[in-house]
Amino acid sequence: MVREIWVYLESDENGFHESAHRMVHEARRTAEIVGGSPCGFLLENGIEWSENAPKLEGLEKLYVIQEAKGFSIETRAGVIRNVVQKKMPHMVLFAGTFTGNELGGRVAAALDRGYISDCTDFEMDDGLVFARKSIYGGKADVLLKWETAFPLFASIHLNSLENISVSSAQPPEVVLLKKDMEAPRAKLRNRWRVPPSELDLNEAAIVIGVGKGVPFSSMSEIYRLSEVLEAAVGGTRIAVHAGLIPVERQIGTTGKWLNSDLYIALGISGAPQHMMGIKDVRKIIAVNMWKGASIFQKADLGVVGDLREILPELLVLLEKGKR
Amino acid sequence: MEGLKIVVCSKTITDPDLVTFDVVKEEFGAVYPIPDPMDEYLLEEAIRIREKHGGEIIVLSAGPEEIEKILEKTLRFGADRAIRIWDDGLMDPDTWMISQVIEKGLRGIEFDLVLCGSRSSDTGSGTFVPLLARNLDLPCICGVVSMEFEAKTTLVAHKKLERGMREEYVLAFPAVLGLDPGINLPRYVAPYSKVYCRGMQRSVERMTATSFLKVLEKRVSVGRLCQRKPRVKKGINTSALSMQDRLRMMRGELGDKKRRFQGEPAAVAREILKEIKM
Numbered sequence: 165m166v167r168e169i170w171v172y173l174e175s176d177e178n179g180f181h182e183s184a185h186r187m188v189h190e191a192r193r194t195a196e197i198v199g200g201s202p203c204g205f206l207l208e209n210g211i212e213w214s215e216n217a218p219k220l221e222g223l224e225k226l227y228v229i230q231e232a233k234g235f236s237i238e239t240r241a242g243v244i245r246n247v248v249q250k251k252m253p254h255m256v257l258f259a260g261t262f263t264g265n266e267l268g269g270r271v272a273a274a275l276d277r278g279y280i281s282d283c284t285d286f287e288m289d290d291g292l293v294f295a296r297k298s299i300y301g302g303k304a305d306v307l308l309k310w311e312t313a314f315p316l317f318a319s320i321h322l323n324s325l326e327n328i329s330v331s332s333a334q335p336p337e338v339v340l341l342k343k344d345m346e347a348p349r350a351k352l353r354n355r356w357r358v359p360p361s362e363l364d365l366n367e368a369a370i371v372i373g374v375g376k377g378v379p380f381s382s383m384s385e386i387y388r389l390s391e392v393l394e395a396a397v398g399g400t401r402i403a404v405h406a407g408l409i410p411v412e413r414q415i416g417t418t419g420k421w422l423n424s425d426l427y428i429a430l431g432i433s434g435a436p437q438h439m440m441g442i443k444d445v446r447k448i449i450a451v452n453m454w455k456g457a458s459i460f461q462k463a464d465l466g467v468v469g470d471l472r473e474i475l476p477e478l479l480v481l482l483e484k485g486k487r
Numbered sequence: 488m489e490g491l492k493i494v495v496c497s498k499t500i501t502d503p504d505l506v507t508f509d510v511v512k513e514e515f516g517a518v519y520p521i522p523d524p525m526d527e528y529l530l531e532e533a534i535r536i537r538e539k540h541g542g543e544i545i546v547l548s549a550g551p552e553e554i555e556k557i558l559e560k561t562l563r564f565g566a567d568r569a570i571r572i573w574d575d576g577l578m579d580p581d582t583w584m585i586s587q588v589i590e591k592g593l594r595g596i597e598f599d600l601v602l603c604g605s606r607s608s609d610t611g612s613g614t615f616v617p618l619l620a621r622n623l624d625l626p627c628i629c630g631v632v633s634m635e636f637e638a639k640t641t642l643v644a645h646k647k648l649e650r651g652m653r654e655e656y657v658l659a660f661p662a663v664l665g666l667d668p669g670i671n672l673p674r675y676v677a678p679y680s681k682v683y684c685r686g687m688q689r690s691v692e693r694m695t696a697t698s699f700l701k702v703l704e705k706r707v708s709v710g711r712l713c714q715r716k717p718r719v720k721k722g723i724n725t726s727a728l729s730m731q732d733r734l735r736m737m738r739g740e741l742g743d744k745k746r747r748f749q750g751e752p753a754a755v756a757r758e759i760l761k762e763i764k765m
């Protein structure tokens with residue numbers, strides 16, 4: 165029998181989530197390390213998966229759990245548990261998003277299996293699969309192993325996921341599955357999306373960081389920028405003290421830790437206590453007047469210049485692009 | 488809906504700022520136990536509920552004797568009771584075993600709500616809530632960003648999902664809740680204030696979980712500790728790398744092409760826009 169490596173492909177009415185495409189690559193990568201056949205599974209919740217299925221190149225099978233629209237996370241976990249129990253894959257992997265981490269935890273708990281969240285990699289040793297994970301704020305890694313039977317459950321840290329696609333591969337074979345569900349304990353009553361200005365710092369895709377170098381007079385431009393980019397605004401402790409941003413928007417050891425795709429640091433020197441909060445950010449753009457600022461050591465794009473001059477120009481460009 | 492009994496599950500962690508890792512021996516140096524800073528908002532939320540509806544706050548923590556000093560702090564910060572539960576036979580328990588120890592503790596007290604953190608700051612398994620809820624056969628909600636009580640035993644909880652999505656759940660308690668750190672801003676309790684002094688007169692209670700653990704096997708065990716090694720991303724041809732680049736790769740720094748730019752504001756703005764869109 166072929167050992168199947170299953171990855172969960174998260175989607176909603178608007179289509180696949182970014183993490184889903186990355187999980188396709190993760191399936192292939194894990195199948196290479198562990199041995200097995202890369203497969204994906206999804207809940208049919210209103211998206212046109214059949215149009216998108218050809219894009220899921222590199223998966224050998226795509227399991228579609230039919231008619232699963234508008235489900236609560238508890239119901240989804242129940243449906244996934246039943247399917248996993250029936251098919252018994254070798255591994256079941258989730259993306260390290262809020263939803264992915266929780267689904268994995270719920271399904272593994274329901275099946276009495278070990279679950280390792282936020283792994284950065286898998287390794288083989290003596291025929292056993294080990295999961296690597298960073299602990300103590302990144303001071304060291306730990307290699308963990310499952311003591312329970314297959315399937316092995318894990319989620320992958322978002323920073324480890326890669327966006328690589330192979331275009332030559334065959335589209336996956338689609339397997340339709342019927343769902344099997346029980347009544348949930350907690351009732352889902354409402355679902356909505358908050359406006360970008362209300363996004364929490366740890367969920368925004370883009371975060372604008374405000375430092376001591378930002379004068380009060382520039383704050384209105386910064387909020388305009390955050391609207392165009394759908395970004396959340398946070399900043400340094402000094403910016404909090406200066407009254408530029410509220411204290412719950414402080415980023416760093418004594419504030420929030422980000423997990424965004426992009427951080428735009430404006431007038432921030434890059435003190436270690438601040439950098440700790442942005443270590444998981446995938447890309448950093450920094451604007452600072454002083455070319456020796458330590459934030460430049462970590463910035464993917466470092467711009468030496470006066471933000472009072474750069475901000476208006478950037479807004480003109482962005483707002484022109486929007487129209 | 489009077490007098491809710493709220494249990495706060497609080498973890499004593501190893502201070503990640505102070506601990507050092509010996510890469511040769513592959514072990515940690517001296518450890519400094521601290522209360523998980525991520526748990527502060529659990530107690531704060533419990534206090535807010537008590538202020539509004541009355542009731543009792545019980546901090547429950549699984550750990551060896553050393554953590555009692557840390558638990559005393561929660562009494563000074565406003566908890567009514569603090570209980571430490573442990574089984575001296577436990578060696579390096581995984582989250583599943585901890586969830587059984589806490590289950591045992593909860594079976595010995597009355598409660599309406601159990602508040603947990605979403606992820607601990609040291610080992611961060613992030614799996615405690617579903618495990619505990621399953622042990623107790625209770626409903627659970629993770630990522631709670633706000634909550635209200637609707638009727639006598641009904642709770643409305645708002646849950647945070649990706650990128651601004653929110654869900655509203657209605658559930659009857661008892662229930663287990665995993666709170667998002669953004670739910671509140673913990674207050675500052677001044678030393679020697681009334682609350683603080685009241686807490687100083689109380690002491691940590693003890694419970695034992697001995698002979699309770701149903702299954703003594705772990706579900707996840709530690710193979711070994713090792714030096715941090717971020718994933719080497721695909722697309723890097725390792726055989727063609729220089730020694731320096733190899734070292735950078737081992738530190739996970741390769742592939743970050745750091746760019747510096749200086750110029751006219753308009754040119755700079757274009758450069759930033761390019762980077763944003765990339």
Ligand SMILES: Cc1cc2nc3c(=O)[nH]c(=O)nc-3n(C[C@H](O)[C@H](O)[C@H](O)COP(=O)(O)OP(=O)(O)OC[C@H]3O[C@@H](n4cnc5c(N)ncnc54)[C@H](O)[C@@H]3O)c2cc1C
Nearest residue numbers: 375376377400401416417418431432433435438452453471
């Ligand atoms: C125990 C402890 C905990 C702490 N926790 C945190 C924390 O959680 N978060 C945090 O952020 N800090 C924290 N700090 C403070 C931290 O050490 C720094 O003091 C702080 O991060 C610096 O903030 P800043 O970069 O805004 O200010 P500064 O260091 O003053 O930097 C301002 C920068 O702006 C630049 N600049 C000025 N004008 C302009 C302009 N017109 N255009 C472009 N650039 C300009 C300057 O060149 C300078 O680099 C903590 C400190 C301690 C001791």
Ligand SMILES: Nc1ncnc2c1ncn2[C@@H]1O[C@H](COP(=O)(O)O)[C@@H](O)[C@H]1O
Nearest residue numbers: 496549603604606607611612613614615
């Ligand atoms: N030893 C423990 N005692 C009490 N609560 C714990 C313990 N370990 C974990 N928890 C709870 O579980 C949450 C998540 O922890 P973790 O699963 O380790 O990430 C924590 O924020 C605590 O609320």
